[in-house]
Amino acid sequence: MASTSRALARLTARPLSGPEAVIARLGRTHAASFTTRSAARAPQLSARSLVAKSRPVTRQAVRSYADAPPKKKPRKIRTTLRWMWRATYLSLLAAVGAVIYDGYLDRHPEEQFAPDPEKKTLVVLGTGWGSVALLKKLDTANYNVVVISPRNYFLFTPLLPSCTTGNIEHRSIMEPVRQILRHKKAAVKFYEAEATKIDTARKVIKIHDNSDVKGNINETEVPYDMLVIGVGAENATFGIPGVRENSCFLKEIRDAQAIRTKIMDCVETAAFKDQEQSEVDRLLHMVVVGGGPTGVEFAGELRDFFDEDIQKLIPDIAHRFKVTLIEALPNVLPMFSKQLIDYTESTFKEEHIEIKTKTMVKKVTDKTVEAEVTGPDGKKSTITIPYGLLVWATGNAVRPLIKDLMAQIPAQKESRRGLAVNEYLVVQGAKDIWAVGDCAVAGYAPTAQVASQEGAFLARLFNNMAKTEALEEKVRDLSASLNLKPGNTAEAAKEIEDTEKQLRRIKDIKPFHYSHQGSLAYIGSEKAVADVAWLNGNVASGGKLTYLFWRSAYLSMCFSTRNRVLVALDWVKAKVYGRDVSRE
Template identity: 85%
Template sequence: MASYSRALTRFGAAATRLSVAEAVRPYANFATAAATTTATTATTSYATRPVLPSSAILSSARGPVSLSRQFARTYADAAAPVSKKKPGKIRTTFKWLWRATYLSLFLGVGAVIYNGYSDRHPEEQFAPDPEKKTLVILGTGWGSVSLLKKLDTANYNVVVISPRNYFLFTPLLPSCTTGNIEHRSIMEPVRQILRHKKAAVKFYEAEATKIDYERKVIKISDNSDIKGTINETEVPYDMLVIGVGAENATFGIPGVRENSCFLKEIRDAQAIRTKIMDCVETAAFKDQDSSEIDRLLHMVVVGGGPTGVEFAGELRDFFDEDIKKLIPEISPRFKVTLIEALPTVLPMFSKQLIDYTESTFKEEHIEIKTKTMVKKVTDKTVEAQVTNPDGSKSMITIPYGLLVWATGNAVRPLIKDLMSQIPAQKESRRGLAVNEYLVVQGARDIWAVGDCAVAGYAPTAQVAAQEGGFLARLFNNMAKTEALESRIKELSSNLNLKPGNTAEITAEIEGLEKQLRRVQDVKPFNYSHQGSLAYIGSEKAVADIAWLNGNVASGGKLTYLFWRSAYLSMCFSTRNRVLVALDWIKAKLYGRDVSRE
């Protein structure tokens, strides 16, 4: 009986070992694979490799040890043909895109550093020939600077006269009023521009007070706070380009000039920024009257063009994104009203973009009052005449804390005086009438560009820039023409001095004459409209872009990105682009600067 029990016990133990071995077979294979995969070189698959039966394992002299080796060998045979998968196309694409991003960033930083170095270390300039003609350029706006940028100053004695010694990128001026961009970021020193010309250019920071076109002299005066012993003098010219722009038009409305803020110069943007914070801080003053708070926080913008619309959008963003967080108790009472005498805002845009702008302003709680003409302005109210839908007219009074006047241009006194001297300009009202080559009608050797000229185009920065570029090509061609004519005259006089050389000289003269005809073939100025852009707030913009034979109209957040990229590309220098981009990033991360000064 005892021997039977012992046999039964052995049989049970063997059966137990068998069942355990069979049960752990998959896990044993997996566990031993990690230690044996790198060492094995077998190529036989698991499907073709014989597996020992359980009885053979049980009869093995070493028992479980043989079982482990068999499991390891079997799994190694099965795992051997498995190769590492190749990365997919998407992963490879992203890898190369990542590398391209790093490379672009590296090249971009290198380009900025090189540009900064070249700006600080310009090439040496040479003094122009005093025998050459004197070209005087008045102003440092879009037209004048575009002319200087492309003009070969080696052909003339160039003199620049302007009351400001910088070029201002005016499209981003509304962003300066709310601290989204610092004013220094959109200014380019004129002397920095002139320092990179081949021939030296003289610059005088002065105001041109009179142009005597008969004597061909310009009277200038020093209008700075610090004056020397000589405050007024005269500058003679052989050729004159007038690009002094225009001043703000008040249309003779009482109180506009005394009580309004304009938006044409840097000092205007600074004054608006100061007054905005004055209104905010005064409205937050302890125990301030409720009606006075409503008046102080009511910002009125007159003018529905791009400047007025962009300023209204920037103002609304400023309160929604910054003031609302810092002074939440007064932010719900903030209000923006846009007044426009025409039936719609942005009249130069397509109908669908006008509708989109008006609907966006409605969402932003910006009130638009069209067909409304301002009649009088006081220090606290605007009196306006509204044309009702039925054609009737009524008067309204609008209290305000800040009034920004962004509509219309007026002729400067300098231009009025010149027009009075030229009989052919008697009928002109909006500026100097010019012909198709931008020559001032009735005068000789005088050209005009920009807002002070009447060439049949809208007074925009885009028009002025193209006019300046046209004049640069014209003046460069005129210099080439004179050089070619002089050379032809010299060769013609020496034609019979050297016998046997007549054929060569004649061939050279013919070549110069052909070149002269090409240079003289200058077509009249023709403005090419590239499109219109405007920011409308809430990180949205509208764009009406010329494309092929038609226009492409778009609006929204993607257009806003296009608006930013377009304005960055239009900035005068790499320095301006870097500063503007950094200002945008700073405002996005830390908010706008709400300091008063």
């Protein structure tokens, strides 16, 4: 206690004034009371420990306490949130600005120049994936390009099943062909017509105007020097009676519109007053034939439509809704891995979508489907399935134009599924004719991904061919003038050598090779499956996160910024307000 008192006396040896005196008095009072309490409660504490406890009241501590600025509360979280908001705000502004600028460029394209009439005429048939990929990358300044197609737009077919239920409007996945061609360097001619015959001997194409409004000339001929055929394929019915008359297909925009109308017809008729229960069950039974991506995605979209919209608007009959998927093979999605096939089938079971595999349709009437089922023991039985809507989403057939061309070419006699092409996509047995997409047989599956890569390959091929001709002409001109100017002989020879080297590099074009990027499919309930190529293998995934990847992948693959914006807005609109259930 004595040592403590001496320590306190030393602290107060020098006189203090002003605020320091007040703080010091408070410190002495605090130290004294603390010393008294410590002595009473813990007599065993030593004087050194008490002095140590009283150190905060030294003169230096008092002065530091008096002079130190008040401490501020940490604002790291508030600062982080502020910067995150600024980044989001700036990103939104940048995105809006990019969309506006892209729209401005679409509305104000650069002036085009007329192509040289002395150059070769390149005719492109069709406006599908292969043809549009070719036109997108082709330098039209090298040729007189003519495009012929019965439809004046490009259709983003992977999102076509979403149009059938109103999740996406059909205009959102269409891109006008003239809009595409308007942004090329040289002007391109477009004729909305159907090619009815290709005369390989005369190198002309007969075209027919099949629009509802007829003019004075409905049929004419278009000459060509080079021809690219990308007319695709038509729906295959395999000769089954009643399919074409009673089924809805899913290949074009008009097909999606017809399906949408038929769905609402079935719903409204089933809700009609005093309708028999057996008839309600038939009308609300939707049958899908084909277990590929198109059939699977349509079945999933259909189930979502009833669970999320019809169930709320017409609850009296919604519980009777049923979807059946028929597939002739042992399982659905044969191009996917076994893991994803099992996941899809289990998901469909949870969504009450019945899958009938090893089932072949034999006959279709206006109300029933007759099919032959192969059981696990190998025995076959016939079943009859009543339906309100039947969607046929399986198989491709050769178009009449392609059949006629194959009949003209002896080398095509053995081909059955389309035009047989070589490794450079040249039609075998023909001269100056190439084929891409579903009308060509190149050893790959008839998918949009294959057609798009084939079209891009042909664009590179034609661009290189044009450069090759220009360089060869340059070499001929330099060689002809080599002896006319003796003073420049060495310089001209060096230029010829460099040009020939460049020519060899351009001529070294590798054959077409398809690079599989993966497969995607939506399976309903905001779930999707993806089998994506990664490094030297594949990555298989399924679920809700894959569904987000499916949406982002399809959004990025849309042809233009306009399509991406429209599709995104349609998704938001359907999520907030629900799908449109109007009949038209």
